[in-house]
Every structure is written in structure tokens, then in C-alpha cells.
Amino acid sequence: MEGYIHSIESMGTVDGPGLRYVVFTSGCPLRCKYCHNPDTWDIKHGKKMSVTEILDDLEKYREFLKDGGLTVSGGEPLVQIDFVTELFQLAKKRNIHTCLDTSGCGFNFSTDKLQKFDNLLKYTDLIMMDIKHIEHDKYKVLTGGNLQESLDFLEYISKNPNIVIWVRHVILKEYTYNKKSLYKLGYHLGQYSNIKAIDILPYHNMAINKYEQLGIEYPLTNTPPMNKEHAKKALKIVKIGMRDRLLGNKPLF
Numbered sequence: 001m002e003g004y005i006h007s008i009e010s011m012g013t014v015d016g017p018g019l020r021y022v023v024f025t026s027g028c029p030l031r032c033k034y035c036h037n038p039d040t041w042d043i044k045h046g047k048k049m050s051v052t053e054i055l056d057d058l059e060k061y062r063e064f065l066k067d068g069g070l071t072v073s074g075g076e077p078l079v080q081i082d083f084v085t086e087l088f089q090l091a092k093k094r095n096i097h098t099c100l101d102t103s104g105c106g107f108n109f110s111t112d113k114l115q116k117f118d119n120l121l122k123y124t125d126l127i128m129m130d131i132k133h134i135e136h137d138k139y140k141v142l143t144g145g146n147l148q149e150s151l152d153f154l155e156y157i158s159k160n161p162n163i164v165i166w167v168r169h170v171i172l173k174e175y176t177y178n179k180k181s182l183y184k185l186g187y188h189l190g191q192y193s194n195i196k197a198i199d200i201l202p203y204h205n206m207a208i209n210k211y212e213q214l215g216i217e218y219p220l221t222n223t224p225p226m227n228k229e230h231a232k233k234a235l236k237i238v239k240i241g242m243r244d245r246l247l248g249n250k251p252l253f
């Protein structure tokens with residue numbers, strides 16, 4: 001099967017455990033204001049590549065990927081769920097660790113695609129789940145999408161004991177970087193026992209030039225970048241929310 005691929009990073013260091021072969025797929029229905037890959041939005045801008053082509057290329061780096069594996073990111077990989085499923089299925093046959101980096105958008109429990117999601121999960125070891133905001137109205141403003149899809153997907157994958165979940169969350173002023181939102185996020189996450197890591201990512205504006213080149217207006221011109229100190233503070237608040245949920249305390253907000 002062929003998929004639309006934006007790019008490939010043969011030895012990525014930030015998209016899962018160990019060194020990883022990272023496939024960035026094309027196509028994304030969201031329009032996150034802080035997106036640094038607007039060139040992935042249109043699926044047709046990707047280059048067509050087959051599953052075998054990708055895995056054969058991965059083999060060249062195999063000895064470096066021993067403690068890592070294959071990550072599929074985007075764009076939004078779930079847009080090409082059949083392709084990702086086949087890629088992961090064949091990767092598992094070759095004994096390669098698989099990681100899916102997704103926001104879960106497009107998912108809902110009633111979908112006739114549920115069978116497809118079940119299939120994908122059979123071949124997925126780790127999901128890096130990007131939760132962009134925990135409040136429905138603000139999620140809509142920040143991404144243009146529907147938070148419920150993301151939360152339903154988290155609920156769905158949390159029911160699968162074989163899947164390890166890492167949560168990713170971007171902090172940016174006026175949107176996610178405030179006590180209430182961070183605490184609420186933590187309180188929500190505290191109910192899931194297979195969340196094994198939380199990665200708080202400070203917003204940066206390094207994609208401004210890309211937007212200029214693509215002729216797209218950059219939506220966060222007045223939003224300052226954030227740093228590791230902000231991320232540390234944010235993580236503390238998320239953890240307080242998680243702890244309260246675990247202890248059965250009433251939420252602060």
C-alpha cells in the first residue's frame with residue numbers, strides 16, 4: 001500500500017524512546033495556531049511512498065534503532081489509518097518497536113471505522129497522544145477541531161492494556177499556560193493508569209518563515225515563545241491535578 005509522506009527523519013531523538021526512524025505523513029484536518037508544519041496540512045502535497053519502500057529504507061539504520069524504532073507522526077497519521085496499520089503490521093513482523101504520534105482527531109466511538117482502530121492498535125506499542133487543550137471551547141479556538149474526539153480516543157486507547165501512552169501538551173500564553181487549564185488537564189489524565197509520561201512542550205515561533213513562504217498568515221505574531229522553566233512550572237501543576245484525581249479529591253476547578 002502507498003501513503004502520502006511529507007518527510008522522513010532517519011534518526012529522530014524526540015519522537016519516542018531511543019533513536020527513531022520518523023515518518024511524517026501528509027494530511028491534517030486541524031489548524032493548530034502554533035503548528036510548525038503547515039506544509040503537512042494538504043495530503044496531496046506529500047510524496048507517495050509504499051510501506052515496503054519505507055521499511056527497506058529503515059533497515060539501513062537498523063543497528064542505530066535497537067533501543068528505539070519506528071514513529072509515525074504528521075500531519076495527522078490517522079488520516080491515513082489503513083496505510084499506518086499496514087506499515088506497523090509489517091514493522092512488527094520485522095520486530096520493530098512502533099509509536100504513533102497523534103492528536104486522536106477524527107475518532108468517535110460510534111464510527112464504523114472502529115474496526116480499523118482496533119486493527120491499528122494491534123500493531124502499536126506506544127501512542128504519543130497530543131492533547132492540545134482540555135477545555136472544549138478553547139480547544140476549538142486553538143485548533144479548529146473538536147476536543148471530544150481527542151478525549152474519546154484517549155479513553156479508547158486507555159482500555160487497551162498493551163498500549164503505553166505518553167501525553168504531549170504544548171504550553172503557550174493566553175491559551176494553555178494558566179493554572180486552571182493545566183490543573184484540569186492533570187485531573188483528567190489522573191484517571192488513566194497507562195499514561196507513563198507527560199511531556200510539556202514550550203511554544204516556539206520558529207515556523208514563522210515557513211508560513212511566509214507558504215503565503216499563510218502567522219496567527220500568533222504577538223505570542224511570546226516559552227522556555228523550559230515555564231514547562232517545569234506547568235508540569236508541576238499538571239501533576240497536582242493528577243494527584244488529586246488519584247487520591248479521589250474533588251477538583252479545584
Ligand code: SF4
Nearest residue numbers: 028030031032035075
Ligand atoms: S495536529 Fe499537528 S500537523 Fe495538524 S495542525 Fe496541529 S500541530 Fe499542525
